[in-house]
Amino acid sequence: MSKGLPKRSENYSEWYNELVKRAGLAENSAVRGCMVIKPYGFAIWEKMQRALDDMFKATGHENAYFPLFVPRSFLEKEEEHAEGFAKECAVVTHYRLKANPDGKGLIVDPAAKLEEELIVRPTSETVIWNTYKNWIQSWRDLPILINQWANIVRWEMRTRIFLRTAEFLWQEGHTAHATEQEAVEETERMLGVYADFAENWMSVPVIQGVKTANERFAGAVDTYCIEAMMQDGKALQAGTSHFLGQNFARVFDVKFVNKENQLEYAWATSWGVSTRLMGALIMAHSDDNGLVLPPKLAPIQVVIIPIYRSPEDLAAISARVEPLAAELRAEGISVKYDDSDTQRSGWKFAEYELRGVPVRIGLGMRDIEAGTVELARRDELTKETLPIDGIASRVKELLEEIQANLHRRALAFRENNTHVIDSWQDFTTQIEEGGFLLAHWDGTPETEEKIKEETKATIRCIPLNSAEEAGACVYSGKPSARRVVFARAY
RNA sequence: CGGGGCGUAGCACAGCCUGGUAGUGCGCACGGUUUGGGACCGUGAGGCCGCAAGUUCGAAUCUUGCCGCCCCGACCA
The missing domain is CATH 3.30.110.30 (C-terminal domain of ProRS)
Structure with a gap:
């Protein structure tokens, strides 16, 4: 691996691209516009998913799954919605290949043309509301509070890893309500959940607001959003929550009988965040040495690196580290003890900095003799030598400090640039x-x-x-x- | 889809102008010396020079066509 990232100040987008690759988060794939999310990057996404999913459940939602394919006739029903997505849809027209009669390889079998094309979902409002039609008859069936974790495809002309890829992962909440007020409340509640997640998990301060007509989701009455500022001063839309009014209920004919025995169209919301959050996380905190992760989303929160010469030294250090690691894990902290002999300690320091591990503990023979460890924090790149006794509680504190410091720093940056x-x-x-x-x-x-x-x-x-x-x-x-x-x- | 650039080892690139043994750095393998911030020395493996056709005694190098990727615009979470 070559040393050193490009500098943020010299070329921000090159810095971003290189960081994503070198930190092992993701890479471009053989498929145009699509990314491979690597294990380390996916581990962060999984932590995001877990936190968000818990928040969705805590606000009364359940997970379900709807089809990848949307019949063209569904997508075209809501006019504005159709218009908004038409330009970026992948379309399935056939269902079979056959051996090429003129040579090698496979060709699309012209005999296997679909009667109606299937669109690879760019979002699922239409399939879901087509389904809700069957689920809703009475006000007693409402609200329906459903979320799905899925992949979607939007055929973008220009892509950027995590920020805008042709295929991406996301969650989409789709709810149905008996009253307008209830739906608006839901829209706002979920925006609040997103803001809470961004601020308290990602340590990214966000502005909550409403989109103008130009920026509104295709088919929505109102689009709410959270907007974050990246270190280059550009804005990033980190999450959206839509009040859909009765638009989808009307075109999919989703009516229910209210308490007064009158037929009414159901009120809808939808809300989503995507792997784009990964881009926000990276661009909000990281520096020229690599990724900087908030402890709550870091796959490894603490890395312990032994500094030794002989196998005997390593054994002595390991004997000290193991109880310490156990103590930290007992506190719910994820710890990696990197005693691998394939790289030297200096290399490991640089590598875990690149990967954004919030806290590093260095332990050498000098420390064994003195009863100390070297404690380093990723956010400020500072380190101090402390007695090993009581270090676990200090680490716990430090993780909280880093979580808060990242938010404080990002907020100060936003204020200075507003x-x-x-x-x-x-x-x-x-x-x-x-x-x-x-x-x-x-x-x-x-x-x-x-x-x-x-x-x-x-x-x-x-x-x-x-x-x-x-x-x-x-x-x-x-x-x-x-x-x-x-x-x-x- | 317009404008620009690039395809040579796993990665980053040189060589091309002026045709004649395919190179450098990083990484990789092995051996040794090292080890408190990305170690050093030695030895070695690794190539359909994007693809196809043409010119030529001879093409990574010249010509034509095709394919792919990146950047800048129009479009977007």
């Missing part, structure tokens, strides 16, 4: 520096579109907690009731 902007002049200069711009907007899609054309900045969201503040649109000068968040985005 600017209140009141003139178009300031807007155009500041957007070149990156970051979030808080500015007034006249509320029209036309203005938003013009701003995008001229600056590549989009409205990331209208923040939920934003105060009413009368002002003038930064572009058109027309009146505005509140500031919105502008940024260039991934």
